[in-house]
Amino acid sequence: MNRAAMDHRNLWFLNARVTIRISSQDSSDGISVLEHHASQGDSPPLHVHHNEDEIFHVLEGEVRYRVGDQERQASAGETLLTPKGIPHTYRVESAEARMLTITRGEFENFIRALGRPADRQGLPDLSGPLTPEQAEALARACRQFGIELVGPPLS
Numbered sequence: 673m674n675r676a677a678m679d680h681r682n683l684w685f686l687n688a689r690v691t692i693r694i695s696s697q698d699s700s701d702g703i704s705v706l707e708h709h710a711s712q713g714d715s716p717p718l719h720v721h722h723n724e725d726e727i728f729h730v731l732e733g734e735v736r737y738r739v740g741d742q743e744r745q746a747s748a749g750e751t752l753l754t755p756k757g758i759p760h761t762y763r764v765e766s767a768e769a770r771m772l773t774i775t776r777g778e779f780e781n782f783i784r785a786l787g788r789p790a791d792r793q794g795l796p797d798l799s800g801p802l803t804p805e806q807a808e809a810l811a812r813a814c815r816q817f818g819i820e821l822v823g824p825p826l827s
Contacts, residue, residue, distance in 0.1 A: 683787030684796040686810070687714050690787060693772070696780045704780040706773045707731070711795050715763035718823030719814065724777040726754045728762070733769025737762045738826060763826035768795070782817035786810065 681692040688710035696702045718738065728737065729751045737744050737752055739760045746752055754760040773779075786809065790796075802810065814821055 680784075680789065682790040683783060684790050685783050685787040686716065686802070686806075687711070687796060689790055689795055690783055692780060692783075696776065699776075702776045704773075704775055706775075706780065706783060707770060708773060709768065709770045709795060710764045711768050712764050712766060714769075715825035715827075716761055717810075717821045717825050718759050718761045720759050720820045720822055721754075721756045721775075721779070721818065722820065723756060723818040724775050724779055725756050726760075726779070727772075727774040728752045728754065729772040729774065731770040731772060733764060733766035733771075735762050735769050735771060736765050736826060759822050761823075761826055778817045782813055782819065785816070786813045 681695070683690045683692070685708075688708050691707040691709070692704065693707055694703065694705040696704045728735070728746070730746045730748050732748050734745060734747050737746060737754070737760065739752070739754050740758050744752065745765070811821060813819075
């Protein structure tokens with residue numbers, strides 16, 4: 673087994689690879705810094721975090737964000753706040769994108785609960801819409817961690 677498989681900070685999460693750069697367990701304030709690496713078209717369902725804000729910082733690529741009724745295109749170097757209580761999602765518009773998600777609270781635990789260890793570098797082999805089983809697991813985890821699914825992914 674290679675180093676990536678043994679490192680619990682590298683996870684496959686839905687259709688993306690998430691690397692936990694700073695764990696909430698490492699911080700006295702419970703702040704997490706998560707790096708998402710995703711391919712074109714990746715878009716989580718429209719959702720609301722009831723317990724924490726999220727800050728997205730695009731490292732590479734082009735990402736379209738929807739926050740409330742507003743849409744914004746962001747590229748490398750741009751940062752966006754998604755306040756708790758406001759519906760939001762994103763869609764990777766370039767071939768691939770890397771972005772940091774900075775948050776606190778239970779979001780990292782949500783990623784860990786739904787993720788699985790990444791056994792190699794790069795992106796997961798799976799892509800496309802969730803299976804019914806994956807959608808139910810996502811909905812269950814969302815309820816557990818204070819996230820409400822309120823709409824479809826961006827198309």
